[in-house]
Amino acid sequence: MDFSFDERTEELRATLLDFMKTQVEPAEAVFSDQLGSSGDRWAWDAVPVMAQLREEARRRGLWNLFLPGDAGAGLTNLQYAPLAEISGRSHLAPAAMNCAAPDTGNMEVLHQFGSEDHQKEWLQPLLDGRIRSAFAMTEPDVASSDATNIQLSIVRDGDSYVLNGRKWWITGAMNPNCRVFIVMGKTDPSAERHRQQSMILVPRDAPGLEVVRAMHVLGYDDHDHGGHAELSFTDVRVPVSNLIGEEGAGFAIAQARLGPGRIHHCMRSIGVAERAIELMCARAASRVAFGRPIADQGVVRDWIAESRVRIEQLRLLVLKTAWLMDTVGNRGAHTEIQAIKIATPATVQWILDKAIQVHGAGGLSQDFPLAAAYAGIRTLRFADGPDEVHKNALAKAELRRQEAAR
The missing domain is CATH 1.10.540.10 (Acyl-CoA dehydrogenase/oxidase, N-terminal domain)
Known part of the structure; x- marks a missing residue:
């Protein structure tokens, strides 16, 4: 190997x-x-x-x-x-x-x-870095951990679709350079459960679209990457050509989007953990308590050692998942994608917690990046599906696998 x-x-x-x-x-x-x-x-x-x-x-x-x-x-x-x-x-x-x-x-x-028009109008400017975008799926009035619950309506009216509903926790939406939203809503509430949803492109300046407010994450507004917003759609009218794919394909497109998104979050999170260990070690070596460096305390050394072990385990699992996605595809790597989504935020959150503890009150302050990183990592236990949903699905798959092996 x-x-x-x-x-x-x-x-x-x-x-x-x-x-x-x-x-x-x-x-x-x-x-x-x-x-x-x-x-x-x-x-x-x-x-x-x-x-x-x-x-x-x-x-x-x-x-x-x-x-x-x-x-x-x-x-x-x-x-x-x-x-x-x-x-x-x-x-x-x-x-x-x-x-x-x-x-x-x-x-x-x-x-x-x-479509070719979508790519020309929106994809190329995004690839060039000239504009920003946001993905609007989560809603305040339903449990969005089940994406089939979403209620924002997308109704065909001649050559247009009309959108009505609310969204929140829409990352990047506060940035004025966020020019387009990919919005997930229901086009056919009577269809089969996973064929009710569709995705559609909505320009920021579409009449009836309102950015209601910024959302805070554990006290942070995350303004340094465009914040998170609550949105209101009131008779927002966009051309039929703004539909992505076909009606009823929204859920499948969302799942295709989330696979790479989940592993990218996990990859970056390992970097967060590595920086946290560096800061923890530097702080432990430079601070003296009760007559000796904090680094000499057994409990602190245990945290440092445990952090290194956990990061190495996590990195191997993420690399294995990346390899599987490349070799057998996202569907073939589904179990591993769920596993890293469960393991990564919890592991990195634990490491950040210990790094904050070693820093004392400073770890809670704006003088170090740890508190903001902790808030960001904690959100990943909700983003792209909460821990409990992934654990439930992973356990069901394991039960089926064990049953088949008997």
Whole structure:
């Protein structure tokens, strides 16, 4: 079994590591200052230092690495995994490389299912980094962990569809450069359960579409990547040609979108955990309590050792999943995708918790990235399906497998 990376991956890793060290990490404080003093706290892509990072990423060939085929960098999931992990060390890097959610998932949807007109009008500007987008599925009035529950209506009226309903936790929607929403709603409530839903493109300036408010995550508004919003759709009318695929294909498209999205989150989260361990070790070595360095405390050493073991286990599982997605497809890797979605947020959350504890009160403050990272990782236990849904499905599959083996 060969655990080494191929030549192209090693070259990109070296380029990306240098980009992170010389460009991204020094820009973190600058970005925060510039965004805070700008006229619009949500417009992260208009911040001068972000524009510089994006230009530098393009120059170094670190652009659209997530997207396979000619439209992107042509990398496999296995090649992209270590790169996404490195980018996860900083909240600036994915955006700087045009590899940030939800744009990545939306670009994949438009690349795979969009019409030629959709790709020309929306996909190409997204690939170029000229606009942002959002994915509107979750709703406040239903349990959206079951995507078939969604109630926003999409009704055909002549050459148009008319949309009515509410959405919330729509990531990136507060950014004024978010120009289009991929909206999931019901076109036929009487159809078979998984054929009731459709997806449609809704421009931000469509009459009747209102960005109601920004949502906070454990006290953070996440303005540095476009925030999360509640949306209201009141008789929003869009052309029939804005439908993605066919009526009733929304659920299947959502599942196709979520597979790569889930593994990308997991890849980046490992980078979050690696940075947390670095900070934890540095803090433990530099602080003295009760006459000796914190690093000499047995409990702290236990946390550090356990963190390293858990990260190594997690990385191997994510790499195995990426390899399976490349070799047998997303459907064949379904069990492993569920496993990493269950394991990654919980594992990284545990590591962040210990890193915060080692930092003392400082770990809760804005002086370190740990508290914000903790809030972000905690959301992943809901995003793309909550833990309980994945555990239930994984257990059912395991029970079937064991039954078949008897």
